[in-house]
Amino acid sequence: MWLLPLIEKLNLGKMTELGLKLSAEDIYSLNKACLKDAVVIFGGGCTGEIVSSQGLLLTNHHCGKGQVQAHSSVEHDYLKNGFWAKTKEEELPNPGLFVTFLIRVEDVTSQVLANVKPGMSEADRNSAIGEARGAIQSKAIQGTNYYAQVATFYGGNYFYLLVYERYNDVRFVGVPPESIGDFGFDSDNWEWPRHTGDFSVFRVYTGPDGKPASYSKDNIPLKPKYYLSVSIKDLNKGDFAMILGYPGRTLRYNTSWEVDELLKIEHPNRIKIRGIRQDILMKDMKADPKVNIQYATKFALGSSNYWKYSIGQKAGLERLNVKAKKQEIEKQFNTWVAADPARKAKYGEALNMIKTAVEGRAEYLNAQQYMNECFRMGCELLSMNRVAGSLISALKSGDANNVSNTVASVKNSVSGFYKDYNPPTDNKSMKAMIKLYRADVPTKFQPDFYVNIVDKKFKGDVEKFVDDMFAKSVFSCQEKLNAFLNKPILKTIESDPVVLTSASISKVMSEIGNGISQFDGNLTIGRRLWIAALMEMAPEKTLYPDANSTMRLSYGTIQDYDPKDAVTYKYYTTLNGVMEKYKPGDYEFDVPQRLIDLYNRKEYGRYASPKGYMPVCFTTTNDITGGNSGSPVMNGNGELIGLAFDGNWEAMSGDVAYEAALQRTIVVDIRYVLWIMDVYSGAKNLVDEMTIVQ
Ligand code: ARG
Numbered sequence: 001m002w003l004l005p006l007i008e009k010l011n012l013g014k015m016t017e018l019g020l021k022l023s024a025e026d027i028y029s030l031n032k033a034c035l036k037d038a039v040v041i042f043g044g045g046c047t048g049e050i051v052s053s054q055g056l057l058l059t060n061h062h063c064g065k066g067q068v069q070a071h072s073s074v075e076h077d078y079l080k081n082g083f084w085a086k087t088k089e090e091e092l093p094n095p096g097l098f099v100t101f102l103i104r105v106e107d108v109t110s111q112v113l114a115n116v117k118p119g120m121s122e123a124d125r126n127s128a129i130g131e132a133r134g135a136i137q138s139k140a141i142q143g144t145n146y147y148a149q150v151a152t153f154y155g156g157n158y159f160y161l162l163v164y165e166r167y168n169d170v171r172f173v174g175v176p177p178e179s180i181g182d183f184g185f186d187s188d189n190w191e192w193p194r195h196t197g198d199f200s201v202f203r204v205y206t207g208p209d210g211k212p213a214s215y216s217k218d219n220i221p222l223k224p225k226y227y228l229s230v231s232i233k234d235l236n237k238g239d240f241a242m243i244l245g246y247p248g249r250t251l252r253y254n255t256s257w258e259v260d261e262l263l264k265i266e267h268p269n270r271i272k273i274r275g276i277r278q279d280i281l282m283k284d285m286k287a288d289p290k291v292n293i294q295y296a297t298k299f300a301l302g303s304s305n306y307w308k309y310s311i312g313q314k315a316g317l318e319r320l321n322v323k324a325k326k327q328e329i330e331k332q333f334n335t336w337v338a339a340d341p342a343r344k345a346k347y348g349e350a351l352n353m354i355k356t357a358v359e360g361r362a363e364y365l366n367a368q369q370y371m372n373e374c375f376r377m378g379c380e381l382l383s384m385n386r387v388a389g390s391l392i393s394a395l396k397s398g399d400a401n402n403v404s405n406t407v408a409s410v411k412n413s414v415s416g417f418y419k420d421y422n423p424p425t426d427n428k429s430m431k432a433m434i435k436l437y438r439a440d441v442p443t444k445f446q447p448d449f450y451v452n453i454v455d456k457k458f459k460g461d462v463e464k465f466v467d468d469m470f471a472k473s474v475f476s477c478q479e480k481l482n483a484f485l486n487k488p489i490l491k492t493i494e495s496d497p498v499v500l501t502s503a504s505i506s507k508v509m510s511e512i513g514n515g516i517s518q519f520d521g522n523l524t525i526g527r528r529l530w531i532a533a534l535m536e537m538a539p540e541k542t543l544y545p546d547a548n549s550t551m552r553l554s555y556g557t558i559q560d561y562d563p564k565d566a567v568t569y570k571y572y573t574t575l576n577g578v579m580e581k582y583k584p585g586d587y588e589f590d591v592p593q594r595l596i597d598l599y600n601r602k603e604y605g606r607y608a609s610p611k612g613y614m615p616v617c618f619t620t621t622n623d624i625t626g627g628n629s630g631s632p633v634m635n636g637n638g639e640l641i642g643l644a645f646d647g648n649w650e651a652m653s654g655d656v657a658y659e660a661a662l663q664r665t666i667v668v669d670i671r672y673v674l675w676i677m678d679v680y681s682g683a684k685n686l687v688d689e690m691t692i693v694q
Helices: 006-012 012-018 061-070 120-142 256-287 289-294 298-321 322-338 341-347 350-377 380-397 402-411 417-419 424-440 449-458 462-472 478-486 490-494 497-516 522-536 573-580 591-600 649-655 670-680 684-689
Strands: 039-042 046-052 056-059 099-107 147-154 158-167 169-175 201-204 240-245 554-559 561-564 567-569 572-574 616-619 633-634 640-647 665-669
Touching: 006 012, 006 099, 006 554, 012 350, 012 554, 039 056, 046 061, 046 640, 056 424, 056 640, 061 169, 061 201, 061 298, 099 554, 120 522, 147 298, 158 201, 256 289, 256 298, 256 322, 256 350, 298 322, 298 462, 298 649, 322 341, 322 350, 341 522, 341 561, 350 380, 350 424, 350 522, 350 640, 380 402, 380 417, 380 424, 380 490, 380 497, 402 417, 402 478, 424 462, 424 522, 449 462, 449 497, 462 572, 462 633, 522 616, 554 567, 572 573, 573 616, 616 670, 640 649, 640 670, 665 670, 670 684
Parallel strands: none
Antiparallel strands: 039 046, 039 099, 046 056, 056 201, 099 158, 147 158, 169 201, 240 554, 240 633, 561 567, 572 616, 616 665, 633 640, 640 665
8 A cells, every 4th residue: 555656766666576567657747647647536435547538437336336326216226227328418417426636645744743842742733733734735725626635644653745636527327237236245245256247437527628517517528637548458367466546444553452442342343233233124125126225325335344344354353363463563562662761762651552542442432333333323313313403593593584594405405315214114223223222331321311211201112212203203204304394393393302312312422422532642642653663663664554545556466365274266257157156036146137148148259368258356466445446456557457346355354464365355357347338238339438458
């Protein structure tokens, strides 16, 4: 996960040895169009790449799924059946979706720390840094439409300025049926061998002047600074592979106490709470196609993706003894510190600060996670409290204009919520979550609605309490809310069960937040010292900074791996494997008839491997994490050979401790992507926009 301005100095030699044919300037340059100009942050948390002179963009199916879902209904089920715009006019706008291009990166550490003096209090330090960051950011965007961010690296020891440009008109162009795009669903998620066509297609538009603009039918396709060529040449084990993208978060420098925190709190809690809720959702989704669409994204990406991640990571941390490995590094550190009084004075307290902070915050962190999972995610209806809040303040203002404006904006803003809301499903989930919180969380963190309402009014019966809430609340369905909005009354909404229950929860939530923040100071200082010491301890070994949603480069090769004794996994999968997994009518492993027909006729066109099969996915030694989804995987010429979309089960602890022998990136082969677009879907026009190298 290397930083772009440093690849010339740190990585280019090794990359060239492995097969890179480009210069560092071809990848990242301030002076000319280069690979980084083709790579974007897609929406809030994925990566995408531009592949034509007309702003065509590829990302993963699971990255575009939210948009596909938003455009879907039982009548037009694009999730189930796929969608392809035949012309640009048919491409669908996506309110709220944007893509972000990186303009430049610059090390600004010395400027940021210019006014930080030794012995300064942490608060003074923070305000000196905050001021400097603000000034650097505003200077960087003067006279432009860019935005800038000074981000922290290496635990707060380094700072880089990132300047970005954002485009807000991003249209949905096409997606395969989810039986291709999400083939294998949860059973195959985070696992290899994999057979998923995890891609979707969008297009970036600009105003007629070529500048970013919000949606308008007069907008035109983006003329990008740079777009990737696409290679359909055959791939072999050992081939160079390089990824540019936006990894979100890694914890590679975390200590043994923080590993313990994951093992004892974060993972078991998530596994337990989401497991209970997911069983409730899945039952309703399988029973009703409408509910299946409504909860598709909430289930897969809002819940089960990181639920399964937690299962895998917990097992991996235990199996690979990650805590003991961290303790070993801490032992080396202690010896290094003890050897020199100056080191002792500077770093002697680092680990102790982390340890006491992590131990001190444990009970709060546990309660906070239960709060978030049970009440915030598990009780959808309670999210309407925000809407209630804006109505209450408008009604209290007594200003009729204010009231009617607020009512109009509420009507507008809640339609997305209700489109994806099935009250009976939420009712069941809420009952389970409210019971679970009471059973698992210590009394001192229990909101008082349990005693004051559930016990006093409903004799402790959570089911009756929840049924009563659904019966009485004006928020429990859109019709009721609309009726209320036509004649809003302050008293009614102030005593709405959603409002009363939420107030009781918020009170405890903020106590918990205060509880945690007592330890923030020591944790921040401890981590900063710890990482500074690690960098000083191993100056010959260049450390890369933990992922923080900034653009990084990863290089490696296409490789097999050995998941366990006596077993080797090949680096590629084929369409034969899709047919081996095929289970007619199954929720996860069904296959469209057309795919079966093409398979039977071996109609692979120019996309087949010369080795005689239709390639589907492959594995590389690249280092990626969540946020990299959709990233371009490129060959030594910088040509696109696939889209990164996952990691493998045997190395799920990789975000905390990298495992070179086990860790692989799972990639959908670009030949499968193009074959699905061209031959399967008949979207040859899109393939023709691209520059294909064969
Ligand atoms: N594990 C993948 C990632 O986090 C996402 C896969 C999405 N598919 C799914 N069935 N949930 O990048």
